[in-house]
Amino acid sequence: MDVFLNLPVLVQVALKGLAVICVMFPIAGACSMAERKVSAWIQSRPGPNRTILPVFRWVPVVGPFLQKLGAFQLAADGLKFLFKEEIVPGQVNRLYFILAPVIAMIPALSTVTFVPFGASIDHAGRVFPLMLANVDVGLLAVFAVASLGIYSIILAGWASNSKYPFLGAMRASAQLVSYELSLTLSVLPVFLWINAPGTAGTMSLAKAVEFQSQAGFWGGAWFIITMPVSALVFIIALFAETNRQPFDMPESESDLVGGFHTEYGAFKWALFFVAEYSNMIVGSGVFVLLFLGGWNPIPWVSLATLAGWLGIAGHPVLVGAISILIFIGKILAMLFFFMWVRWTVPRFRYDQVMEIGWKKLLPLAIANLVVYAIGIALIQK
Amino acid sequence: MAVVPLQRKPLTFAERTYLPQIAAGLWTTLRHLVKPAETLQYPEQRPAIPPGYRGAPTLVRDPNGREKCVSCQLCEFVCPPKAIRISPGAVPEGSGRDHVEKGPLAFDIDMLRCIYCGLCEEVCPEEAIFLQNQYSMSGVTRAEMVNHKDKLLEMGGTLPDRHFKWDRKKAAEEAGGAHH
Ligand code: SF4
Ligand code: SF4
Numbered sequence: 001m002d003v004f005l006n007l008p009v010l011v012q013v014a015l016k017g018l019a020v021i022c023v024m025f026p027i028a029g030a031c032s033m034a035e036r037k038v039s040a041w042i043q044s045r046p047g048p049n050r051t052i053l054p055v056f057r058w059v060p061v062v063g064p065f066l067q068k069l070g071a072f073q074l075a076a077d078g079l080k081f082l083f084k085e086e087i088v089p090g091q092v093n094r095l096y097f098i099l100a101p102v103i104a105m106i107p108a109l110s111t112v113t114f115v116p117f118g119a120s121i122d123h124a125g126r127v128f129p130l131m132l133a134n135v136d137v138g139l140l141a142v143f144a145v146a147s148l149g150i151y152s153i154i155l156a157g158w159a160s161n162s163k164y165p166f167l168g169a170m171r172a173s174a175q176l177v178s179y180e181l182s183l184t185l186s187v188l189p190v191f192l193w194i195n196a197p198g199t200a201g202t203m204s205l206a207k208a209v210e211f212q213s214q215a216g217f218w219g220g221a222w223f224i225i226t227m228p229v230s231a232l233v234f235i236i237a238l239f240a241e242t243n244r245q246p247f248d249m250p251e252s253e254s255d256l257v258g259g260f261h262t263e264y265g266a267f268k269w270a271l272f273f274v275a276e277y278s279n280m281i282v283g284s285g286v287f288v289l290l291f292l293g294g295w296n297p298i299p300w301v302s303l304a305t306l307a308g309w310l311g312i313a314g315h316p317v318l319v320g321a322i323s324i325l326i327f328i329g330k331i332l333a334m335l336f337f338f339m340w341v342r343w344t345v346p347r348f349r350y351d352q353v354m355e356i357g358w359k360k361l362l363p364l365a366i367a368n369l370v371v372y373a374i375g376i377a378l379i380q381k
Numbered sequence: 382m383a384v385v386p387l388q389r390k391p392l393t394f395a396e397r398t399y400l401p402q403i404a405a406g407l408w409t410t411l412r413h414l415v416k417p418a419e420t421l422q423y424p425e426q427r428p429a430i431p432p433g434y435r436g437a438p439t440l441v442r443d444p445n446g447r448e449k450c451v452s453c454q455l456c457e458f459v460c461p462p463k464a465i466r467i468s469p470g471a472v473p474e475g476s477g478r479d480h481v482e483k484g485p486l487a488f489d490i491d492m493l494r495c496i497y498c499g500l501c502e503e504v505c506p507e508e509a510i511f512l513q514n515q516y517s518m519s520g521v522t523r524a525e526m527v528n529h530k531d532k533l534l535e536m537g538g539t540l541p542d543r544h545f546k547w548d549r550k551k552a553a554e555e556a557g558g559a560h561h
Contacts, residue, residue: 041414042410043413044413044420045419045420340411341403343410344406344410345403
């Protein structure tokens with residue numbers, strides 16, 4: 001750790017960036033494979049299970065298992081994207097066309113840095129979060145940067161200079177703007193509750209988890225238990241924000257061919273794909289941190305308690321590893337939920353999306369905020 | 382015609398939130414998720430062919446091992462896409478088929494033309510041509526896709542005879558009647 005901290009700042013930054021890229025790209029790839037597998041299982045199919053590297057054919061149990069899981073298909077698809085011909089259609093605005101997927105990566109990769117992915121307990125017994133950029137504005141930063149993602153979609157739709165991408169981009173911007181309101185309003189009760197009068201104000205996600213790991217009945221309850229409506233509004237808005245079914249208006253294949261990425265192919269298309277999955281991962285992460293207790297194993301049992309039970313309270317590294325495992329496990333569960341919903345619910349019509357966003361979700365979020373604001377004011381005086 | 386106005390019940394509040402329906406849908410898909418896959422791993426696993434399946438047309442032999450086709454060419458004429466081409470000829474001496482006058486010298490079915498309609502099987506007076514269970518035909522040239530007589534007989538094999546037409550005719554002749 002000290003070796004790392006003694007490096008020049010620029011090298012540290014570069015290393016962190018590289019780490020993010022090296023982690024997010026394979027995870028996004030794995031997500032796409034998981035998506036195919038989950039969809040297959042839900043449709044009573046086995047999914048991709050044929051591709052195998054000749055070398056692995058001779059490895060007894062592991063080879064066939066990985067083959068069944070489609071692990072090599074994943075690698076083959078990734079390689080295919082790298083070696084495919086990069087076609088840039090003639091009618092596009094070249095600069096913006098190429099810029100769009102690059103811009104898509106910026107929020108996708110940079111929001112990760114604000115998300116604490118675990119916690120550890122130092123020798124003094126204090127819990128400290130593990131994250132790349134421990135800034136106090138936490139959630140605000142995530143929201144601010146994540147909303148930049150819309151620019152890449154608009155740019156892609158506009159630069160493509162063809163009607164389906166354009167329609168997709170228009171829909172995307174309308175949809176994201178409408179649901180961002182509900183998304184932000186739904187988390188306000190959480191932070192109203194955390195920032196009790198007299199305490200130092202914070203928007204930090206780690207603080208939210210800390211709040212769910214206190215002792216006592218109300219201290220240990222996850223926010224999904226104490227604020228179910230917030231959680232519901234947040235998750236619905238999250239589905240819309242990440243362009244996932246049933247809100248995948250921007251790309252709805254059946255009416256827009258491919259939406260904003262119709263004209264894209266090869267690696268540029270793959271970048272959009274990675275960006276979408278990264279957004280999903282970050283969104284799930286934020287949901288887990290805010291409402292599902294972050295790295296606490298189960299409600300009313302905090303990480304510190306668990307460490308005490310396992311007798312590893314004095315080992316920061318072990319505790320950290322366990323907390324990361326728990327957190328990643330929850331994120332995977334969330335990702336599975338995303339996919340599960342995608343292969344269950346049909347797409348909403350565009351006017352329905354707008355109606356749900358403005359006429360149902362937004363009033364619900366506002367009512368929820370008012371009720372909780374009054375309640376919290378009465379409790380915290 | 383009487384017009385029956387349909388009473389559409391307004392959606393209940395629970396239905397308008399979509400949530401109970403989504404939960405029910407999730408439950409349905411979850412059950413499918415844990416169910417074993419229905420997929421047939423094709424080249425390794427083959428489907429069971431039901432009786433009456435119309436696969437590639439083939440020529441069959443009778444239980445005595447003799448070719449049944451008498452080269453009447455009815456199938457050639459009935460075949461809608463003209464996939465069959467027959468060159469009739471005399472039955473060679475000592476071939477064990479002296480009971481018939483003619484037999485095909487060549488019998489070609491072009492599988493690129495055949496539409497698997499089964500009319501040839503239906504029209505054949507000798508029950509010599511059957512659409513059996515071969516469904517996977519492949520070849521790299523057009524010529525390869527034409528099944529010649531040997532191939533057709535090999536694909537057809539022997540089918541149990543239901544009538545023993547020629548045996549009955551022979552028995553009737555031996556019993557003295559010119560016609561049976
Ligand atoms: S099945 Fe139909 S198309 Fe094929 S050979 Fe027989 S009559 Fe012709
Ligand atoms: S297969 Fe049947 S219909 Fe065709 S020529 Fe032979 S006997 Fe006649």
